[in-house]
Amino acid sequence: MPELDNALDVLTASLELVSQRCDDPAPLVYRRLFIENPAIEPLFVRDKSGMVRGQMLSVAIETLMDLAGPGYYATGMLQSERVNHDGLGVPMENFDAFFVTVLHSFREIAGDGWTAEMDTTWTMLIARAQAVLADR
Numbered sequence: 001m002p003e004l005d006n007a008l009d010v011l012t013a014s015l016e017l018v019s020q021r022c023d024d025p026a027p028l029v030y031r032r033l034f035i036e037n038p039a040i041e042p043l044f045v046r047d048k049s050g051m052v053r054g055q056m057l058s059v060a061i062e063t064l065m066d067l068a069g070p071g072y073y074a075t076g077m078l079q080s081e082r083v084n085h086d087g088l089g090v091p092m093e094n095f096d097a098f099f100v101t102v103l104h105s106f107r108e109i110a111g112d113g114w115t116a117e118m119d120t121t122w123t124m125l126i127a128r129a130q131a132v133l134a135d136r
């Protein structure tokens with residue numbers, strides 16, 4: 001798997017860009033997620049305020065940050081959330097796919113500010129997350 005020495009810097013720059021261009025990306029991310037897979041939307045029926053969705057997005061991004069940097073807890077987080085989500089009725093392939101949905105949403109928000117290096121970094125980190133998840 002390709003290594004990027006500056007993955008954390010590039011990921012951080014991409015997140016800053018998104019936050020400059022959008023106060024709250026969560027609605028866009030989840031709209032895209034539910035269009036891609038309508039069967040997922042009912043799983044959030046208890047989340048009336050959107051707080052759980054917002055929190056889930058934050059945790060997913062923090063996990064990518066940790067994968068890009070120190071790697072203190074990302075492996076444990078991914079493996080335990082995979083089990084929790086299995087209990088929620090989220091299949092493994094949808095769990096992985098969330099990161100791809102976030103990438104596509106963020107790239108759309110960032111527009112012409114998004115760089116090829118950001119794309120490579122996100123893709124590499126998602127592959128890293130997928131490798132952790134595939135390693136039972």
Ligand code: HEM
Pocket residue numbers: 040043044046047051052055056059060063077078081085088090094095096097098099
């Ligand atoms: C398409 C993929 C995913 C789906 C469909 C999904 C679905 C859900 C659902 C339905 C809940 C709410 C459970 C409830 O009502 O109690 C939830 C919560 C949560 N999810 Fe996901 N999830 C996905 C991917 C992920 C990923 C990749 C992560 C992190 C690495 C993650 C982390 C969390 C966390 C931390 C919560 C709890 C949030 C809170 O209650 O504060 N999820 N997820």
